[in-house]
Amino acid sequence: MRPIKLMGHERSLTQVKYNREGDLLFSVAKDNAASIWYSSNGERLGTLEGHQGVIWSIDVDPESFLCATGGGDLAVKLWKVETGECVFTWDSPSPVRRVSFSPDGKKLLAIADQVMGHIGTIIVYDLNLDDLSNQSIEPSLIIRTDPNSAKANVAEWTADGKYIIAGLDNGYISKYDSVTAELVDSVQAHGIHNEEKIHSITDIQLSPEDGSYFITSSKDKCATLIDVETFKILKVYIADAPMNTAAITPVKDFVILGGGQEARNVTTTAESQGKFEARFYHKIFEEEIGRVKGHFGPLNTIAVHPDGLGYSSGGEDGFIRVHTFDKSYFDFLFDAERTEKAAASGTI
Amino acid sequence: MSSAVIGSWADANDEFSAPDITTNPDGTKTVITFRTNQDGKRVKVTQRIREIKVQERVHPLIAQRKNWHKYGKERNSAPGPDTSTTQLGEKVELKLGLSWKQVEKEEEETKAQNRSDNIVIQKITCRFCGGDHYTAKCPYKETLGGTASADTAAAESAAAEANGTGKYVPRHMRAGAEGILSKEARDDAMTLKVSQLNSFVDEDMLRDELFARFGPLQRVTVVRNRETGDSRGLAYVSFYSEEAAEKALNALNGKGYHSLILHLEWSKKKKT
Numbered sequence: 122m123r124p125i126k127l128m129g130h131e132r133s134l135t136q137v138k139y140n141r142e143g144d145l146l147f148s149v150a151k152d153n154a155a156s157i158w159y160s161s162n163g164e165r166l167g168t169l170e171g172h173q174g175v176i177w178s179i180d181v182d183p184e185s186f187l188c189a190t191g192g193g194d195l196a197v198k199l200w201k202v203e204t205g206e207c208v209f210t211w212d213s214p215s216p217v218r219r220v221s222f223s224p225d226g227k228k229l230l231a232i233a234d235q236v237m238g239h240i241g242t243i244i245v246y247d248l249n250l251d252d253l254s255n256q257s258i259e260p261s262l263i264i265r266t267d268p269n270s271a272k273a274n275v276a277e278w279t280a281d282g283k284y285i286i287a288g289l290d291n292g293y294i295s296k297y298d299s300v301t302a303e304l305v306d307s308v309q310a311h312g313i314h315n316e317e318k319i320h321s322i323t324d325i326q327l328s329p330e331d332g333s334y335f336i337t338s339s340k341d342k343c344a345t346l347i348d349v350e351t352f353k354i355l356k357v358y359i360a361d362a363p364m365n366t367a368a369i370t371p372v373k374d375f376v377i378l379g380g381g382q383e384a385r386n387v388t389t390t391a392e393s394q395g396k397f398e399a400r401f402y403h404k405i406f407e408e409e410i411g412r413v414k415g416h417f418g419p420l421n422t423i424a425v426h427p428d429g430l431g432y433s434s435g436g437e438d439g440f441i442r443v444h445t446f447d448k449s450y451f452d453f454l455f456d457a458e459r460t461e462k463a464a465a466s467g468t469i
Numbered sequence: 470m471s472s473a474v475i476g477s478w479a480d481a482n483d484e485f486s487a488p489d490i491t492t493n494p495d496g497t498k499t500v501i502t503f504r505t506n507q508d509g510k511r512v513k514v515t516q517r518i519r520e521i522k523v524q525e526r527v528h529p530l531i532a533q534r535k536n537w538h539k540y541g542k543e544r545n546s547a548p549g550p551d552t553s554t555t556q557l558g559e560k561v562e563l564k565l566g567l568s569w570k571q572v573e574k575e576e577e578e579t580k581a582q583n584r585s586d587n588i589v590i591q592k593i594t595c596r597f598c599g600g601d602h603y604t605a606k607c608p609y610k611e612t613l614g615g616t617a618s619a620d621t622a623a624a625e626s627a628a629a630e631a632n633g634t635g636k637y638v639p640r641h642m643r644a645g646a647e648g649i650l651s652k653e654a655r656d657d658a659m660t661l662k663v664s665q666l667n668s669f670v671d672e673d674m675l676r677d678e679l680f681a682r683f684g685p686l687q688r689v690t691v692v693r694n695r696e697t698g699d700s701r702g703l704a705y706v707s708f709y710s711e712e713a714a715e716k717a718l719n720a721l722n723g724k725g726y727h728s729l730i731l732h733l734e735w736s737k738k739k740k741t
Contacts, residue, residue, distance in 0.1 A: 185534065
């Protein structure tokens with residue numbers, strides 16, 4: 122496959138995201154403008170300008186009408202996707218690490234980082250969709266990620282919008298009620314599979330089909346698959362470098378992991394040893410089945426096209442690479458899958 | 470078909486007429502145009518074109534979004550991808566399978582093999598007879614030596630004539646010289662600095678006894694005292710690949726050699 126290289130950002134990427142139909146790709150980096158691209162040909166629709174510094178996170182609502190960004194300049198901004206105008210800005214007490222729209226697009230969560238004397242919180246805003254420029258400054262919900270006194274790095278809504286799943290700095294995953302802010306469930310997902318000392322969680326992505334399970338990635342060189350309802354660890358994928366991101370592919374039963382050596386250590390090794398590749402694992406058999414090279418820095422973020430046609434990765438090197446899968450990708454079957462398929466067709 | 474129709478007055482001065490389009494019975498079109506090629510000759514270009522309508526079904530929202538106006542930094546850009554931000558990358562392989570590691574390793578090995586095959590191994594050639602020994606040790610020195618030295622003398626006088634004046638001209642500035650070996654041409658990334666060598670160790674010993682087994686070598690230089698010619702216990706060894714250099718570094722650093730313990734390091738601090 123020949124990836125499209127998007128070079129609109131001047132600094133390392135922090136998040137890439139597709140909209141629901143997969144025709145638009147949203148990207149944010151450590152420079153102060155977010156970009157929106159047509160995923161089919163890599164054409165840039167426009168940039169969202171207004172942040173004063175690092176933008177850590179971007180999300181788009183299900184209708185691709187609004188998008189939200191959160192950055193290190195203590196701001197959460199709401200934008201119109203069509204025109205690129207900023208319609209509202211919330212002030213945050215500390216840098217915003219993650220923003221996410223609820224599945225119905227009526228709420229927005231933001232994680233305020235635990236720095237500058239602020240205790241890390243997940244803040245939920247109710248959106249006023251009738252008058253966009255008149256949003257309530259007061260959050261409708263504040264979740265203090267307290268129990269183990271670790272901060273939340275990432276958070277995501279469950280598919281029904283009832284819960285908020287947060288990935289904490291100490292390797293725990295917590296499930297909070299999105300109405301009462303009550304801690305419903307908690308599980309240590311990372312730091313138990315190996316001896317790694319740092320096991321902060323770097324990414325959470327829900328399964329694309331029904332959102333009944335999700336994948337987490339962590340600095341402890343692992344990724345895990347966890348069921349939303351039972352909150353049990355279903356699968357563990359073990360890699361050989363700290364992982365920054367993980368995604369689940371629709372159509373095929375794969376997961377894609379991205380990461381690599383810590384950015385600050387990159388200068389001390391050659392490109393081939395940095396492990397800057399996207400790794401493909403079989404979702405069910407937990408086996409690594411392939412790698413895609415291309416970046417010359419660690420991968421910070423991966424997003425899979427909602428139709429499973431391809432994926433995009435953003436790296437510390439400042440580039441986004443948009444991949445479209447070849448036919449061989451869709452044809453690939455595990456031995457066990459192949460025999461099963463043959464048996465099924467034989468009996469019919 | 471009519472061919473003399475002028476599309477616009479801007480085209481009126483065109484040397485060539487408008488394309489001649491004929492519709493064929495099988496639904497194709499034949500377009501005949503004339504143009505001037507690189508050599509300034511008139512060329513007749515005949516193209517047969519079949520028009521096919523491709524219908525693509527897209528989500529209505531996607532179709533709608535396709536027509537949005539650009540904004541931000543792209544406000545004034547033309548439709549279509551801008552090559553300054555969007556480029557087609559190099560082809561990458563995704564080989565799915567449990568044995569992907571082996572497949573990749575094999576590929577790496579064949580690549581490395583090809584690379585070392587391409588390196589021409591430097592051979593010693595005798596200036597007199599062309600054999601693979603040093604000129605000084607040529608068995609035909611007595612018989613062939615005279616003519617060869619006459620040749621070099623002639624060449625030198627010719628060079629002097631070419632320079633005109635009898636003034637000394639440094640070698641690199643003489644006619645036909647390739648210029649100073651630029652420092653950039655050397656690749657220090659693949660060079661190892663070997664210190665704590667015994668004083669009698671020379672280039673050939675380093676080459677044959679120590680480094681040859683790690684891969685082909687570019688250069689081996691022992692640093693010597695300018696007056697006495699004694700080794701200063703320091704040498705630079707350049708490989709053709711960084712991997713080989715690294716292998717040598719890991720294998721030999723701290724090992725004993727002629728009653729001293731070798732110390733190897735990269736000749737230059739790595740930047741990338």
